[in-house]
Amino acid sequence: QSVLTQPPSASGTPGQRVTISCSGSSSNIGSNTVNWYQQLPGTAPKLLIYSNNQRPSGVPDRFSGSKSGTSASLAISGLQSEDEADYYCAAWDDSLNGLVFGTGTKVTVL
Amino acid sequence: QVQLVQSGAEVKKPGASVKVSCKASGYTFTSYDINWVRQATGQGLEWMGWMNPNSGNTGYAQKFQGRVTMTRNTSISTAYMELSSLRSEDTAVYYCAADPYWGQGTLVTVSS
Numbered sequence: 001q002s003v004l005t006q007p008p009s010a011s012g013t014p015g016q017r018v019t020i021s022c023s024g025s026s027s028n029i030g031s032n033t034v035n036w037y038q039q040l041p042g043t044a045p046k047l048l049i050y051s052n053n054q055r056p057s058g059v060p061d062r063f064s065g066s067k068s069g070t071s072a073s074l075a076i077s078g079l080q081s082e083d084e085a086d087y088y089c090a091a092w093d094d095s096l097n098g099l100v101f102g103t104g105t106k107v108t109v110l
Numbered sequence: 111q112v113q114l115v116q117s118g119a120e121v122k123k124p125g126a127s128v129k130v131s132c133k134a135s136g137y138t139f140t141s142y143d144i145n146w147v148r149q150a151t152g153q154g155l156e157w158m159g160w161m162n163p164n165s166g167n168t169g170y171a172q173k174f175q176g177r178v179t180m181t182r183n184t185s186i187s188t189a190y191m192e193l194s195s196l197r198s199e200d201t202a203v204y205y206c207a208a209d210p211y212w213g214q215g216t217l218v219t220v221s222s
Contacts, residue, residue, distance in 0.1 A: 099145065101154060101155040
């Protein structure tokens with residue numbers, strides 16, 4: 001059972017901005033950094049954002065991350081059809097002494 | 111280029127064990143921790159544990175304590191994840207990951 005809560009779905013038209021939230025607690029997001037992963041249908045997850053707001057090489061700057069308190073957010077600006085995927089947040093949990101993932105958000109491009 | 115190549119799909123009976131391999135290339139194997147993550151069909155991602163390929167140190171999710179073992183062979187840059195006492199709920203795709211690099215996934219099916 002995931003301890004990080006995300007909305008099950010989000011959607012937007014091409015060019016719009018979409019934001020996905022990730023709600024946790026003081027033992028995970030509140031005290032550790034957040035990563036975001038993109039999973040296209042039928043493929044392995046891909047690291048999209050690390051350390052709250054850093055993009056690995058090759059990730060477009062349309063993707064941005066932020067963190068405040070015990071919540072984090074992923075924003076996709078200039079939404080494109082290829083952004084249609086599942087998105088997961090993740091953070092280390094000090095109480096569980098393990099990595100926890102969010103429940104996942106399916107982004108649909110209308 | 112950096113690659114993590116996993117072993118092929120497995121079909122196991124309940125109670126059996128499975129060992130999935132993850133061969134790294136294109137980088138220094140001992141430089142990055144390896145995490146194992148699984149995903150049941152239509153479900154989210156579930157972290158199983160991590161291993162430091164240099165020291166061999168491991169950390170397992172509480173849910174899998176006593177059932178999972180993560181090891182490595184540094185001479186062939188390969189990490190292994192063994193899960194025992196398999197049950198139907200263990201049917202899933204298993205991934206190894208050394209962020210930002212992920213393996214392609216290994217489907218493990220547990221069925222009588």
